Amino acid sequence: MQVTVVVPTYNEAENVTPMTEALLGLPVPSLQVLIVDDESPDGTGQIADNLASEHRGRVDVLSRSGPRGLGRAYIDGFRRALARDSDLIVQMDCDFSHSPTDIPRLREHMGQNDGGGGPRYARGGRTDERGGGGRRLLSWWANSIYTRWILGCRVKDTTAGFKCWRRETLIGIDLERIHSQGYVFQVEMAYVAERLGYRVLEIPIYFEDRRVGQSKMAIPVKLEAAIRVWELRSRHRHLRPEDRLME
Template identity: 50%
Template sequence: MSSRSPHPEHRPSEPVRVTPEPVALPEPWRSSRLTVVVPTYDEAGNLPVLVSRLMALDLPELRIVVVDDNSPDGTGEIADKLAIEYGGRLDVLHRTKKDGLGRAYVEGMTRALEDGADYVVQMDADLSHPVGYVPQLLGTLHATDAGVVIGSRYVPGGSLSETWGARRRLLSGWANAYVKTVLAIPVRDVTAGFKIWRASALRTLDLAGIESTGYAFQVEMHYRAYRRGRKIVEIPIHFEDRVVGRSKLDGAVALEAALRPLRLRRAENARR
């Protein structure tokens, strides 16, 4: 028997990270004008890894828009260096302060649409959304008449990182159940942040009128899409937990996430 220690990635004490093999897309799907929007705040340890993985995909027209909220850890400067390294395939939007995930996404999506993207991907910078699913999201959008395809943790085949404890799983499950009950949206993972939009669907949502600033942005986008008749499709993904850096979820963000569905329903009822 070998006396060598196992490779660190295979030690039983460490979580197994799921890395899906990207599907090969046919033309013209493979050459779609696709932009990935990535908001960042203190993601210096994760952004270069994410960008490298995205650029390695067999999607020659893939572009990235990084929206940095003046990260004190230098994420913005790292993004600028990556923009030089990858030429015109990566753009950086610098904001002067931490102003919320929702506002960052609105700015990034607006830029993507202005630059001619036909499809726009939302994903986190913390590597919780495995890059290998991006071609599958794009292929599913092409193969259906959906306005948005969601990478879902809660449809059959979807899963959560094994590092998530019981409390976090219960909280996430409760949040989804609460939002679906309040807004009556037929979506399993209504708080999901990994998805792809058709540009035509995004334009119907009135991005400038989005009110949510934090994670409730995801809910508001899904609700607007549903109320405007955009077809929503979900495919299963494995959701990883971040390894580097800290979560941005705080009390104010959690409070907005709890109150926003009630405000959305009240506003919708007022329009009737």
């Protein structure tokens, strides 16, 4: 079973090498790493290219140009992973907020489900203590109350970014349908998957604050995401399991 871990990067020069090495060291046979870089000014792309030549066949780099964005990077990365015949596609951050060592667990617990995600707020999920009370409360409210209430979803953590998808699920979701360019991409994928009747199991994870480098999630980005949720609702609420794209 071919597993591809898609890792989007924007200014992750300090993280990209340890992350790639941690992934390659996992006890997961046929694991490949796909780094999707958006012309990071700090030279992450060059480091990623060096990693690809060092680990030929196991590390691949997709260098995007033009408008950047987390959603755009993931869509292009998923397309490449599907074109390269991956059976399982993992998505995760490069900053060690998501721990590479959780991948075998995520994969195992996903079982026969169509996907698996690592929620931070479901029972058993924890966030890093350094996050601060106010920030954690706001984040919990935005993800677990506001977004779920508007979309009427069952999924507990709509913005979870650590997920594992079966190839058939990504095909059925139809990436053409996903319009989010930025962070709200996570919500859109979770919502569309649920509307189409896919079972995405939530497997609690411990989400750490990034070790080094800076978050790109500024306040205006968060506000924009909050408004975009309404757009997602009107765009996708008619979706039914019959609307899955067949291979």
